[in-house]
Amino acid sequence: MTRVEVSVLIVSWNTLAETRRCLDSVRAVEGVGIEVIVVDNGSLDGSAEMLAGRDDILLIRNGENRGFAAAVNQAYTCASGELLLLLNSDVRLEPDTLRSLVHFLRDRPEAAGVAPLYLGPDGMVQQHYMRLPTFAGALALATGLRKLPGFRAAMRRYLMDGEDFSRPRPVEQPSASCLLLRRRVLGPHRVFDERLPVYFNDVWLARRLNDAGHQLWMTPDAVVTHTLGASTRLLSHAARSRHHLGGLVRYLQLTESAPRMKLFRALVFVDRALRRALHLHGHLGLGDLRAALAGDTGPLPDGDPREWVVMLSAVGWPVGCQRQHALARQLAAHYRVLFVEPPGQRPRWRFSVQAVAPSLWRVTPPGVLPFGRQVPAINHLNRRVAGRLIRRWLDERPAARTVWLDEDLAVPAVGRLGEKAVVYDVADLDWTFTRRWNRWHLRSAARTAADVADLVIASSPALPERLPSARRPPVVVPNGCDPELFTAQGPVADWVNRLAGPRLGYVGVIDTRAFDGELFAAVARRRPDWTFVLAGASTRAGRAALRGLPNVHRCGQLPLEEVPAFLRGCDVCLVPYRVGGLIDYVQPKKLYDYLALEKPVVATPLPALSRLGPDLVRLATDADGFVAAVEQALRAARCPRARAARRAAAVANSWTAQGETVRTLLAGVGRADPR
Numbered sequence: 001m002t003r004v005e006v007s008v009l010i011v012s013w014n015t016l017a018e019t020r021r022c023l024d025s026v027r028a029v030e031g032v033g034i035e036v037i038v039v040d041n042g043s044l045d046g047s048a049e050m051l052a053g054r055d056d057i058l059l060i061r062n063g064e065n066r067g068f069a070a071a072v073n074q075a076y077t078c079a080s081g082e083l084l085l086l087l088n089s090d091v092r093l094e095p096d097t098l099r100s101l102v103h104f105l106r107d108r109p110e111a112a113g114v115a116p117l118y119l120g121p122d123g124m125v126q127q128h129y130m131r132l133p134t135f136a137g138a139l140a141l142a143t144g145l146r147k148l149p150g151f152r153a154a155m156r157r158y159l160m161d162g163e164d165f166s167r168p169r170p171v172e173q174p175s176a177s178c179l180l181l182r183r184r185v186l187g188p189h190r191v192f193d194e195r196l197p198v199y200f201n202d203v204w205l206a207r208r209l210n211d212a213g214h215q216l217w218m219t220p221d222a223v224v225t226h227t228l229g230a231s232t233r234l235l236s237h238a239a240r241s242r243h244h245l246g247g248l249v250r251y252l253q254l255t256e257s258a259p260r261m262k263l264f265r266a267l268v269f270v271d272r273a274l275r276r277a278l279h280l281h282g283h284l285g286l287g288d289l290r291a292a293l294a295g296d297t298g299p300l301p302d303g304d305p306r307e308w309v310v311m312l313s314a315v316g317w318p319v320g321c322q323r324q325h326a327l328a329r330q331l332a333a334h335y336r337v338l339f340v341e342p343p344g345q346r347p348r349w350r351f352s353v354q355a356v357a358p359s360l361w362r363v364t365p366p367g368v369l370p371f372g373r374q375v376p377a378i379n380h381l382n383r384r385v386a387g388r389l390i391r392r393w394l395d396e397r398p399a400a401r402t403v404w405l406d407e408d409l410a411v412p413a414v415g416r417l418g419e420k421a422v423v424y425d426v427a428d429l430d431w432t433f434t435r436r437w438n439r440w441h442l443r444s445a446a447r448t449a450a451d452v453a454d455l456v457i458a459s460s461p462a463l464p465e466r467l468p469s470a471r472r473p474p475v476v477v478p479n480g481c482d483p484e485l486f487t488a489q490g491p492v493a494d495w496v497n498r499l500a501g502p503r504l505g506y507v508g509v510i511d512t513r514a515f516d517g518e519l520f521a522a523v524a525r526r527r528p529d530w531t532f533v534l535a536g537a538s539t540r541a542g543r544a545a546l547r548g549l550p551n552v553h554r555c556g557q558l559p560l561e562e563v564p565a566f567l568r569g570c571d572v573c574l575v576p577y578r579v580g581g582l583i584d585y586v587q588p589k590k591l592y593d594y595l596a597l598e599k600p601v602v603a604t605p606l607p608a609l610s611r612l613g614p615d616l617v618r619l620a621t622d623a624d625g626f627v628a629a630v631e632q633a634l635r636a637a638r639c640p641r642a643r644a645a646r647r648a649a650a651v652a653n654s655w656t657a658q659g660e661t662v663r664t665l666l667a668g669v670g671r672a673d674p675r
Contacts (some may be wrong), residue, residue, distance in 0.1 A: 005033045006098060006180070007079030009191075010087050011071040013041040014305035015230040016050060018090040025092040027056055031099040034085075037078050039071040044304050065300045067197030073190040081183070086191070088177040090230035100222035101180040104168070112214035113181040115174035116222035117165065126226055128175035129165060129218055132207055133158050135260055138252055142245060142264075143271035168219040172210060176202035178224050185214050197300060198232070199247035204254060234305045238391065238418030239298065239398030242288045246297035253295055265293045285391055285416075299396045306359070307400040309335045309666070310390065310417055314407035314430065316341045317362040321560040323427045323459060323479055323589060324406050330659025332359040335666075336399070340390065342407060343367035343382040351389045363390060373409065374438055380412045387416035394418070402666060405453070408445035414452050421669045424453035426463055426474070432513070432582040443468075455669045457662070460587035462607035477662060478608075480655040481592035486564050488598045488647070493562070496533060496569030499553065502634055503531045505570030505599075507563055507590050510538035510546075510554070514586070516578045516604065517545030522623035523576075523630075524549050530630070535566055567597050572633045575603035579621070591617070596650035598643040600633035602626060615645040 008026055012019045019038075026036055036057040040048040042064040051059045060074050072086065083102065087093075097116055104114045118126035133141065137158035140146035146155045156162070160171075179202075181191075192201040206216060232240060245268070252264060272289050284292065291298060309331050313324045317339055328339050339356070340363040348367045356362045365386035372379035394401060394417065403419040405411060408430045414422055431442035450456060450470040457477050458464050464474040496503065509515060524532050524546075532552045546552050558566055567573060573594035578584060587608035594601050595616060603609055605619040618629040636642055651657075 003033045004035045004081045006035075006083045006085050006102065007075075007081035008034055008036045008085045008087055009072055009075040009079065010036065010038045010089055011041060011068055011075070012038055012043055012047045012051065012089050013065060013068075013231045013301075014043045014045045014047060014234055015089045016043070016045045016047045018227055018230045019047055020050060021092055022087065022089050023054065023057065025094075026087070026098075028095045029093060029098045030095050032102055034098070035079070035081060037075040039075050041065045041067075041071050042302075065302065067194065067300050069192035069194045069197050069201040072192050073194065076186075076191050077189065079183075084181045084183055084186070084191070086176045086179045086181065088226070088230075090227035091178045092225040093178075094223050097222045097224055098180075100219070104217070104219050104222070105180065105182065108217070110215060111217045112185040112209055113174075113179055114217045114219055114222075115171070115179050116224045117218070117220040118175075118177070118224055118226045121225060121227060125165075126228065127160070127165070128177060128226075129160055129171040130173045131158055131160060132172045132203065132210060133251075135252075135256055135264070138248060139264065139267060142248060142268050144275075145267070145271070165218060166220055168217060168221070170215050171218045172216070173203055173206040174216050174218050176205070177226060179216075185209060185212070196247050196250055197297060198243045199297075200251040201247075204251055207255065234400070235301060235398045237400075237420065238284060238288060238395055239301070241284050242292045242395070243297045245284070245289075245292040246295055249293055249295045250297070268293060285388065285418075287388070287392060288395060298398075301398045304336065304397070305399065306334065306336050307402065308338060308394060308397075309402050309404050310338045310340060310394070310419070311404040312340050312342075312407060312410035312413055314342055314410075314427075317356060323425075326480060326482075326655040327425070327659060327662060328360060329357065330655055331662065331666075332357060333659070334663055335359070335402075336397075337361070338363055338390070338394070340365060340386070340410075342410070343372055343386065345370050345373070351386075353393055363393075365389065373434070374441070376441055376444075379409050379441075383410060383412040384416065387413040391417050402669065405449050408442055408449050411445050411449045411452065414449075421454040421666075422452050423455045423457065423666070423669065424449045424470075425457045425459070425477075426467060427459045427479075428583070429463075429466065429585065455665055457665070460585055460608040461611075462585040462587070466585055475665060477658055477665075478587050478653060479589040479592065480653050480658040481589075481596050481650050483596045483647070483651050483654050485561070486567075486593050486596035486650070488568070488643075490568060491565050492569045493565040495555075496566055499531045499533065499569075500529075501531065502571040503533055503569060504572050504574055504630065505567055506532070506534045506536070506574045506576065507558075507567065507593070508536045508588070509542070510534060510536055511542040512539070513581070514577050514583050515542055516576045517542055519604070519623060519626065520574075520576045521545045521549060521552075523626045524552050526623060526627050527551075527630075533566075533570065535563065563593070564597065567594065567599065570599065571637055572630055573597075573599045573601050575601065575606070575609075575617075576626075577604050577606055579604050579606060592650045592653050595646040598646045600637050600642070600646075602629045602633055615642045616649055 038057045039060040041062050118128050120126050136154035140151040140155035145151040193204050328337050331337050337360045344367045352364045354362045369378045372382045401419045402421045404423045406425045431439045447468040450468040456470045456474040458474040461476050534554045535558045537557045575588050601617045603617050620626040620629040
């Protein structure tokens with residue numbers, strides 16, 4: 001049995017591909033007796049399962065993320081080698097790397113440890129050697145003072161900027177991404193101080209070794225490839241900033257006097273406050289900043305590497321059947337989704353987060369003051385309060401975040417949630433939903449939303465030309481349907497079946513904004529032998545045109561699961577929307593529900609429907625044309641070719657298909673400088 005000379009200690013946290021490549025490179029090590037101890041910190045990306053299937057490692061599997069420092073210490077307690085290789089999971093060794101490092105320590109018994117030369121995946125040298133930070137260097141690192149001459153020099157000295165690493169040399173603080181250490185220079189139970197869970201634990205280790213008279217080295221004769229930040233890039237910008245600043249504060253608390261710490265905190269606070277006021281990259285929220293300056297790094301990431309999509313919605317979750325809800329469910333298959341309801345019209349102080357489905361949470365925010373929809377200052381206040389509470393909740397579950405706006409008035413929250421990108425999903429033009437005197441408020445919010453968005457999505461091909469100018473052209477992702485719910489085969493609502501035929505059905509709001517009640521009533525009067533059935537909420541003005549028509553039946557709004565049975569009892573489905581009004585830009589969501597049931601559809605000539613053929617939709621502009629189109633639809637209702645075409649169109653525009661399109665778009669969206 002080969003004598004163990006080197007114990008290789010690796011921590012894995014949601015870096016499946018990198019960890020596999022790292023272990024494969026360790027397996028190829030030549031000329032050194034090794035053991036490999038891997039601690040998995042509650043990974044959820046398959047890393048733990050991959051590691052459990054390997055027979056060349058000792059695996060310690062944590063149920064949660066215990067932090068990098070604690071995980072290294074766990075591995076250390078199991079190590080038997082006289083030499084310890086601290087190795088990040090995103091580092092790959094060359095076959096002779098470890099042998100070169102071991103020989104270096106054999107040749108220099110005075111050296112406590114040695115690090116290799118780092119190359120990036122592109123073959124470029126990475127500089128991972130620093131001096132121990134002085135107080136001036138720490139201030140330069142944490143503030144904009146580094147732009148001043150004296151602090152700039154301190155920063156360059158700390159980073160060893162421009163120094164020669166072409167020959168072996170002592171280094172006060174080499175990175176612990178790949179660091180070979182002698183066991184005898186360490187304590188009996190731990191390598192790192194667990195008060196520094198993520199950042200600056202290697203700095204404090206180097207400081208302790210330096211104070212004890214031990215010397216660390218680097219040698220360019222040993223080379224590794226380093227991906228750099230494979231785990232920490234999974235953190236949101238805000239969480240990474242808080243962990244880094246909080247770690248630096250904890251390190252300084254161990255090395256600096258109380259008066260210096262007061263000065264450090266004051267200068268950093270002023271620096272971050274100025275960044276925030278000037279909307280510069282790098283500021284933290286006030287709560288996070290105060291916590292970090294107290295040395296509180298915040299909670300450790302929960303191990304779920306998936307990004308957050310924070311949907312700031314115009315509708316509540318209980319409504320359940322709108323575009324926002326369907327896309328939220330689709331996104332939850334690949335992201336964690338926080339569905340944020342709009343502030344209520346009545347004051348509400350409670351903030352609640354409720355899991356409503358796997359990877360999907362409903363947020364009910366407080367509403368400090370009423371009338372936010374009418375008064376910009378109140379809306380701004382309500383959104384700021386909600387944004388602060390949402391960010392605090394998200395910071396306890398760190399990951400990158402994308403803000404999704406489908407309500408224009410939610411735009412004041414942009415930049416307050418630590419997001420990497422903003423998506424503006426225009427389901428409707430919100431300003432068309434309000435009275436004329438209040439439209440300027442919502443139109444202004446829409447212009448701001450389009451301006452800040454990294455991606456603008458439109459729900460209808462007729463929408464882009466009506467939107468404010470944006471930095472990028474809008475992408476059309478039409479409304480979809482659920483073809484598995486809306487199937488031609490299934491039960492029929494008994495009360496509909498008892499009505500005389502032919503039966504013409506409509507699902508949707510009965511109002512005067514979209515629904516053309518005058519046209520609908522005129523068609524009903526021309527054909528008293530037809531039965532018209534309507535399901536949906538209604539307004540008094542919307543119902544007025546239908547009053548006194550014996551062949552028109554209304555049933556009110558139906559639960560979504562009851563709509564298919566209602567429509568199966570109809571022979572033709574209708575979209576009698578006003579043309580030329582404020583909202584004729586829509587592509588009605590009900591269209592693909594109708595088509596999924598293989599029903600013929602008659603509609604007014606909305607711009608979004610103009611390119612669809614008669615197998616899918618027959619268009620008519622007036623009552624006589626509507627009657628003629630319905631008669632044609634009734635004659636062709638059972639045509640197998642037309643029914644198949646309708647079903648195929650619905651499946652092609654399912655919410656599953658639209659969700660896949662949106663996920664592809666999101667994968668290409670992001671900022672170089674997250675907010």
